[in-house]
Amino acid sequence: MHSLPPGDDPEPADTHAAPALGRTGLLLTGGGARAAYQVGVLEAIADLRLACGASKQANPFRIITGTSAGAVNAAALACGADQFDRAVRRIVRAWSHMRAGQVYRADSFSVAQSGARWLTLLSLGWVLARWRRLRPKSLLDNTPLARLLRQMVPLVRLPLVIRKGHLDALAVTASSYTSGDHVTFFEAGERQDPWVRSQRRAVRDRITHEHLLASAAIPFVFPATAIDVEERTEYFGDGSMRQSAPIAAAIHLGAERILVVGAGRMHEPKDPALQGQMPTYPSLAQIAGHALSNIFLDALAVDIERMERINKTIALIPQASRSGSLLRPIELLVIAPSQRLDAMAARHVGDLPASVRTMLGALGVTSNARDVSGAALASYLLFEAAYTRELMALGRTDTLAKRDEVCRFFGWQDSGVAVPAVAQRAEQPLASRPS
DSSP, X not given: OOOOOTTOOOOOOOOXXXXXXXOEEEEEOXXXXXXXXXXXXXXXXXXXXXXXXXXXXXXXXXXXXXXXXXXXXXXXXXXXXXXXXXXXXXXXXXXXXXXXXXXSOOSHHHHHHHHHHHHHHHHHHHHHHHHTTOOXXXXXXXXHHHHHHHHHOOGGGHHHHHHTTSOSEEEEEEXXXXXXXXXXXXXXXXXXXXOEETTEXXXXXXXXXXXXXXXXXXXXXXXXXXXXXXXXXXXXXXXXXXXXXXTHHHHHTTOSEEEEEOSSOSSOOOOGGGTTOOOOOOOHHHHHHHHHHIIIIIHHHHHHHHHHHHHHHHXXXXXXXXXXXXXXXXXXXXXXXXXXXXXXXXXXXXXXXXXXXXXXXXXXXXXXXXXXXXXXXXXXXXXXXXXXXXXXXXXXHXXXXXXXXXXXXXXXXXXXXXXXXXXXXXXXXXXXXXX
């Protein structure tokens, strides 16, 4: 993959103003490899925008926020805010050709170095681990991700697109192991004061690839990242941890309407295959997957319900009373998977490198496509093209199924032009294409 060189400043897109619907924000949530679903949603939105004749309008998202792997997608989109369609295509190409080795070291030696230490702690106990002075930092080594971010996310362009008015703000979140706070790092054009709430705060900063590494550092799986904050160094992990209000950052930055893209079903149905079966003791993989789902998925569903209740309450207040206060309703459009991603992941566990399958197998993940119990853990680590493309196709299908809502949300006049349910994606990897 190649980013735009520092001096590359292509001709800006036509920025005719869209209908005055208020500033629109985008929230891309976390979920490791599950974030490929978001890419399919963005791809469908770009195609609908073209079909509705709105492609000459400015970037549809004035404020972009992201968490974990969603922060990577958010930053990549923000850096191309002056050419929205091109930015989406670049992200699509990256995820269409994804390999686990681009995100973490997947060779046998590296997995043995990192993963085997964790398994030693689990199998031989902390006494032997202490005797050997084993101090593993994480289950996997995400050094390759740093290289991928430099290629995929040309952050050198971010100040430019903000200065030229194509974007108002980008925000990414991370969780500080040092202070215990949930921190939102943001870069904005206009003067925007940081905010502080219980156990969460905002820091105005120049967004770097280290911020993205920190935001996407899945707990236990990837190592923490050191970031200098207010004249001291803190260690940060995944932004989904302790994130009690995922939507709040976009609101603080001025969004009045927010598209929220989730990484899991808002209300997960029971697995019919388990109905009537005698429960068995959960494997470590099942427990780990359950914990990650709690971190990545639950807070968003709760925050959406809270926003809906607040909107209903505000609607009961007379407009005359509202005009003199800071109260304002926030319009939400939520797009989330219509299928269980755990079940999809179970079909692709065999796509993982053999060394990773072996390590996960020790925790209870199997390659049996019908064994969904341990697949939740794998669903966050399956950075393999067969899985990411299936997620992208689902994101596209789910978005096109809401075509009327999407067009109404953006104020687009739906011309009725057909948009194919399956995108015709270029087969050439982004890495081999010229900038």
